Amino acid sequence: MKNLLEFLQRFHHWILFVLFEALSFVLLFHYNHYQGSVWFSTANAFVGGIYELNASVESFFTQAQNNERLTTRNFYMERQLSQLRRLYQEATKQPVPKEVEELEKLSQYQLIPAKVVTSELHKQNNLMTINRGRADGVEPGMGVACGQGVVGVTFLCSDHYTVVIPVLNGSSSRISCTIRDRGYFGVLRWYGQESGYAYVEDIPRHARFKRGDWVETNGYSSIFPAGVLVGQIAQVYNSRDGLSYKLKVRLSTDFGTLRDVVVISDKSIAERMRLMQAAKDSLKLNVHE
Amino acid sequence: MTIDLLKRFLLFIVFVLAQALVFGRIHLFHYATPLLYVYFVTMFPRNYPKWAVLTWGFVMGLLVDIFYNTPGVASASLTLIAAVQPYFFSLFVSRDAVESLEPSLLNLGPIKYSYYIVTLVMLYSLLFYTLEMFSFVNFMEWGMCVLGSGMITLLLIFTFEIARSRA
Numbered sequence: 001m002k003n004l005l006e007f008l009q010r011f012h013h014w015i016l017f018v019l020f021e022a023l024s025f026v027l028l029f030h031y032n033h034y035q036g037s038v039w040f041s042t043a044n045a046f047v048g049g050i051y052e053l054n055a056s057v058e059s060f061f062t063q064a065q066n067n068e069r070l071t072t073r074n075f076y077m078e079r080q081l082s083q084l085r086r087l088y089q090e091a092t093k094q095p096v097p098k099e100v101e102e103l104e105k106l107s108q109y110q111l112i113p114a115k116v117v118t119s120e121l122h123k124q125n126n127l128m129t130i131n132r133g134r135a136d137g138v139e140p141g142m143g144v145a146c147g148q149g150v151v152g153v154t155f156l157c158s159d160h161y162t163v164v165i166p167v168l169n170g171s172s173s174r175i176s177c178t179i180r181d182r183g184y185f186g187v188l189r190w191y192g193q194e195s196g197y198a199y200v201e202d203i204p205r206h207a208r209f210k211r212g213d214w215v216e217t218n219g220y221s222s223i224f225p226a227g228v229l230v231g232q233i234a235q236v237y238n239s240r241d242g243l244s245y246k247l248k249v250r251l252s253t254d255f256g257t258l259r260d261v262v263v264i265s266d267k268s269i270a271e272r273m274r275l276m277q278a279a280k281d282s283l284k285l286n287v288h289e
Numbered sequence: 290m291t292i293d294l295l296k297r298f299l300l301f302i303v304f305v306l307a308q309a310l311v312f313g314r315i316h317l318f319h320y321a322t323p324l325l326y327v328y329f330v331t332m333f334p335r336n337y338p339k340w341a342v343l344t345w346g347f348v349m350g351l352l353v354d355i356f357y358n359t360p361g362v363a364s365a366s367l368t369l370i371a372a373v374q375p376y377f378f379s380l381f382v383s384r385d386a387v388e389s390l391e392p393s394l395l396n397l398g399p400i401k402y403s404y405y406i407v408t409l410v411m412l413y414s415l416l417f418y419t420l421e422m423f424s425f426v427n428f429m430e431w432g433m434c435v436l437g438s439g440m441i442t443l444l445l446i447f448t449f450e451i452a453r454s455r456a
Contacts, residue, residue: 013340016344017372021365021369023347024350047309047355192427
């Protein structure tokens with residue numbers, strides 16, 4: 001006993017060292033599966049608060065620029081809308097019923113506006129934090145978009161903050177999308193390096209499209225509604241196995257200046273997710289998410 | 290003792306906030322990110338209790354991790370640096386030196402201090418990026434990050450040290 005105490009006394013800092021290292025590695029390896037990790041991430045209220053303060057100071061200085069961009073964007077949209085409405089009327093001669101239907105489809109999604117409090121661009125697996133959480137109706141697995149296009153998917157929620165996996169996350173971001181007006185499906189992925197470009201994989205060989213075509217979400221992922229902008233095709237490559245195309249897409253979202261986003265909360269998603277979960281459970285398959 | 294603790298605590302907060310809000314967001318040439326908080330751990334004087342150095346290091350690392358969503362990466366590497374620091378520093382001081390000699394440019398002289406700080410910072414940079422990437426697939430990127438971040442951190446530390454020795 002005396003020996004043991006003496007031993008502890010002499011080596012207590014090594015024991016402490018081992019303890020701290022063990023704790024660090026537990027955090028390192030269990031982060032993704034560890035729900036309590038809300039405390040050890042930027043979803044933590046205190047850390048989120050500090051970041052929010054900082055973001056509000058920063059956004060104060062970029063307000064003017066943002067406003068300008070939004071105004072031009074708004075103008076452009078407005079014009080496009082009026083043009084489309086005119087074309088639509090000319091083409092169908094019966095303007096009302098379908099439009100109403102479209103609007104109703106959109107109103108099934110509840111949009112929760114949020115501000116980005118911190119985001120990263122330069123790592124392999126970037127993350128982003130927004131200032132809305134469970135208390136505002138945000139749940140893990142919801143889509144996040146902004147005025148310019150798709151942003152990412154919510155991942156960890158605390159009461160007032162949420163960590164989002166943006167498109168710019170090499171290991172975890174997979175968003176299914178389609179080429180506008182052509183209908184071929186692919187998966188949006190990112191491999192690091194350039195924050196302005198991502199890749200769409202698994203476009204079939206027989207697909208016909210051209211550079212400059214727009215890519216948007218296809219609404220099959222049960223996270224995003226169909227038609228949220230992703231980007232424009234910048235280059236076309238063959239996939240490594242030669243069985244499909246791989247598209248380099250210029251993302252329409254500028255992640256470097258991103259401040260205002262919306263979380264897309266679809267009431268029917270929860271139901272669909274539950275169904276999927278039930279199906280997975282009954283199949284006892286280890287389908288990775 | 291209390292005053293020293295208080296000072297260190299304030300310094301600690303300054304380092305964490307500076308890292309979280311300023312330095313951690315700098316990515317010079319895509320690779321070089323200042324990891325200035327290592328400086329805090331290298332500043333402990335001779336005969337400072339080892340358990341205290343470890344605790345400061347671990348908590349500092351943990352906070353940096355929380356701010357940057359890199360769970361365990363900074364805390365694991367900074368704890369190691371904190372464990373090594375007392376032993377490593379004792380190599381640079383003679384036995385009859387002042388009891389609580391602080392490692393600084395002024396106290397050690399430029400050559401000894403450079404050896405001391407370059408080794409610790411590069412070791413930290415190496416550990417940090419190895420744990421963060423956890424693979425050597427992007428060997429070039431890994432190497433560039435280790436070198437770039439190490440160098441920019443050292444540049445900042447030397448700037449501070451020179452300013453301190455002039456003051």
